[in-house]
Amino acid sequence: xxxxxxxxxxxxxxxxxELTGNLAAALDGAGQEAAGFTPxxxxxxVREAVREKTTDVDVDRARLHTQAxxxxxxxxxxxxxxxxxxxxxPDEYERLYRAG
Numbered sequence: 001x002x003x004x005x006x007x008x009x010x011x012x013x014x015x016x017x018e019l020t021g022n023l024a025a026a027l028d029g030a031g032q033e034a035a036g037f038t039p040x041x042x043x044x045x046v047r048e049a050v051r052e053k054t055t056d057v058d059v060d061r062a063r064l065h066t067q068a069x070x071x072x073x074x075x076x077x078x079x080x081x082x083x084x085x086x087x088x089x090p091d092e093y094e095r096l097y098r099a100g
Contacts, residue, residue, distance in 0.1 A: 001069045002026035004045040008037065009088045018077045039093050042066065063096070070097035 002019075006012055006027035016024035037045065047062035057065075074082050074097060086097065 001046045001049065001066060003028075004042060004049055005085075007045075008042060009085065011088070012085075014081045015073075015077060015085055018081055039096050042093070042096070066096055073097075 003026045012027040043063045050057045
């Protein structure tokens with residue numbers, strides 16, 4: 001999921017600084033022009049990434065995985081860093097990182 005997030009964000013320096021080595025390294029796609037995909041496409045990319053590492057994953061499970069990772073990030077990184085990440089995502093992504 002972090003590699004997909006890295007492709008979606010323009011910059012991830014502050015976020016990478018707060019993550020462990022392997023998670024920070026997964027953000028390497030950042031810094032290039034951010035890919036402009038929708039939340040649905042984001043979840044589908046996450047689904048494909050998970051599929052490559054394990055077994056087939058349906059869209060609902062990939063969405064839950066994405067939401068769980070965003071929730072975990074929101075709780076574990078500095079508020080300024082999380083606001084920076086959220087600020088780089090279109091408003092329509094809110095349904096992926098807001099519970100309920």
